[in-house]
Amino acid sequence: MPFTYPYARPALTVDCVVFGLDVSDLKVLLIQRDLAPFAGRWALPGGFVRVDETLDEAARRELREEAGLTKVFLEQLCTIGEVQRDPRERVVTVAHYALVRLGDHQVQAATDARNAAWFAVDDLPDLAFDHVAIVTTALQRLQGKVRYQPIGFELLPPKFSLSQLQRMYEIILERELDKRNFRKKVLSLGILQDLDEVEQDVAHRAARLYRFDERTYRQKVKDGFNFEL
Amino acid sequence: MPFTYPYARPALTVDCVVFGLDVSDLKVLLIQRDLAPFAGRWALPGGFVRVDETLDEAARRELREEAGLTKVFLEQLCTIGEVQRDPRERVVTVAHYALVRLGDHQVQAATDARNAAWFAVDDLPDLAFDHVAIVTTALQRLQGKVRYQPIGFELLPPKFSLSQLQRMYEIILERELDKRNFRKKVLSLGILQDLDEVEQDVAHRAARLYRFDERTYRQKVKDGFNFEL
DNA sequence: CCAAAAGTGTTTCACTTACACCCATGA
DNA sequence: TCATGGGTGTAAGTGAAACACTTTTGG
Numbered sequence: 001m002p003f004t005y006p007y008a009r010p011a012l013t014v015d016c017v018v019f020g021l022d023v024s025d026l027k028v029l030l031i032q033r034d035l036a037p038f039a040g041r042w043a044l045p046g047g048f049v050r051v052d053e054t055l056d057e058a059a060r061r062e063l064r065e066e067a068g069l070t071k072v073f074l075e076q077l078c079t080i081g082e083v084q085r086d087p088r089e090r091v092v093t094v095a096h097y098a099l100v101r102l103g104d105h106q107v108q109a110a111t112d113a114r115n116a117a118w119f120a121v122d123d124l125p126d127l128a129f130d131h132v133a134i135v136t137t138a139l140q141r142l143q144g145k146v147r148y149q150p151i152g153f154e155l156l157p158p159k160f161s162l163s164q165l166q167r168m169y170e171i172i173l174e175r176e177l178d179k180r181n182f183r184k185k186v187l188s189l190g191i192l193q194d195l196d197e198v199e200q201d202v203a204h205r206a207a208r209l210y211r212f213d214e215r216t217y218r219q220k221v222k223d224g225f226n227f228e229l
Numbered sequence: 230m231p232f233t234y235p236y237a238r239p240a241l242t243v244d245c246v247v248f249g250l251d252v253s254d255l256k257v258l259l260i261q262r263d264l265a266p267f268a269g270r271w272a273l274p275g276g277f278v279r280v281d282e283t284l285d286e287a288a289r290r291e292l293r294e295e296a297g298l299t300k301v302f303l304e305q306l307c308t309i310g311e312v313q314r315d316p317r318e319r320v321v322t323v324a325h326y327a328l329v330r331l332g333d334h335q336v337q338a339a340t341d342a343r344n345a346a347w348f349a350v351d352d353l354p355d356l357a358f359d360h361v362a363i364v365t366t367a368l369q370r371l372q373g374k375v376r377y378q379p380i381g382f383e384l385l386p387p388k389f390s391l392s393q394l395q396r397m398y399e400i401i402l403e404r405e406l407d408k409r410n411f412r413k414k415v416l417s418l419g420i421l422q423d424l425d426e427v428e429q430d431v432a433h434r435a436a437r438l439y440r441f442d443e444r445t446y447r448q449k450v451k452d453g454f455n456f457e458l
Numbered sequence: 459c460c461a462a463a464a465g466t467g468t469t470t471c472a473c474t475t476a477c478a479c480c481c482a483t484g485a
Numbered sequence: 486t487c488a489t490g491g492g493t494g495t496a497a498g499t500g501a502a503a504c505a506c507t508t509t510t511g512g
Binding site for chain 1: 473474475476477481482483484485
Binding site: 407409410414431432435 | 500512
């Protein structure tokens with residue numbers, strides 16, 4: 001028995017807030033639209049969900065097609081169903097957020113067919129649709145989650161110094177942290193592997209490098225450990 | 230220029246995990262399906278999203294139509310887009326969770342045209358579709374959120390004793406709490422209004438009644454207060 | 459007077475916070 | 486030798502956890 005649905009259907013899209021970490025700023029990846037509505041305006045990467053792909057797959061496909069991004073950290077954020085949010089027709093969007101290492105991806109994003117660029121999250125241009133609200137929600141989620149899940153490492157290179165790590169938290173949380181207390185706390189978690197290596201080519205004392213030890217982290221979580229900064 | 234979308238569209242539904250609090254159990258409201266697929270199986274209340282309503286409106290409409298529930302606490306949970314989750318066709322669902330005062334609603338839910346009933350969350354029957362997974366996610370969300378947002382009051386009558394409040398947290402968090410520490414902590418938050426009344430018709434010393442003071446709570450939040458249990 | 463739940467303080471321990479100086483390195 | 490960031494310890498204060506007995510009320 002074929003199933004027929006008697007009502008008109010909302011369209012379904014995915015949108016992604018891709019965060020990257022600069023020396024001094026949290027950045028968001030935006031794509032310049034070439035088509036109406038909002039032609040020429042900057043917008044979040046995203047697009048329609050196909051019937052044969054999951055939401056996660058759709059989001060990753062769009063990131064690949066529009067920004068050349070692959071293998072990023074990606075999580076669902078929320079779903080937005082305001083009736084008039086798209087002037088063309090009813091479009092419900094499943095918003096996601098992604099974390100990438102800026103160094104790895106700066107080039108590809110800018111060389112895509114469409115115009116893509118990184119903007120400081122606190123200095124965004126006018127965005128299409130309700131994308132400002134989505135970015136705001138994503139930032140709040142990031143600020144909340146980074147404190148109780150070790151997701152911040154996704155923004156850093158695999159090897160990093162404690163200063164880099166601290167700077168990352170300071171930028172995301174928008175407040176300064178005490179250096180000694182931070183180091184004490186983060187090392188006491190026992191999820192950083194001391195690499196016995198130091199930074200290269202710096203004009204001062206070189207910092208020790210660490211790596212997030214995901215293996216140990218997972219084991220500790222299983223034993224009831226709670227990450228918290 | 231009319232906008233036409235060249236691909237087939239996923240259908241979009243909402244589903245709701247409605248929690249209620251019994252004397253000793255957290256309960257979930259289920260509806261018995263009368264149509265295929267899964268005819269006769271218990272399922273979460275829910276249904277298709279219409280083009281002229283928001284997701285929140287759709288969820289509330291379904292709760293009203295299927296269970297006679299109105300004016301409940303309702304929040305979005307997550308959106309599930311596994312390709313094969315509905316055997317009929319591609320259906321993406323926006324899951325929600327709701328909190329109701331069991332006493333207020335027990336009757337209406339059971340007198341609806343369809344069969345509706347409350348089940349203990351740790352003793353559910355076989356559910357249709359992927360609804361077990363949705364309940365699990367909702368429970369985890371509730372357990373997490375109840376500790377840093379004052380949403381638990383939605384499960385209690387407007388006037389409640391500290392013992393009732395404590396029992397609520399114990400049932401949701403599935404662990405015992407120390408009475409003296411609990412009372413000290415919760416009273417120190419300063420968001421409970423002492424009503425200078427006591428329980429009636431109990432066969433022992435009557436407990437003082439309190440009310441959640443939402444006004445004060447909002448004010449405190451504005452001033453940087455952080456609810457946390 | 460008994461059963462049942464309400465109500466109440468103190469001590470200990472762990473964690474958070476505040477805080478300033480010397481060290482290593484390259485220019 | 487100077488500039489730059491790297492690296493380190495302690496003391497005070499705050500909040501969490503553990504813990505047992507008396508009070509009130511109705512039956």
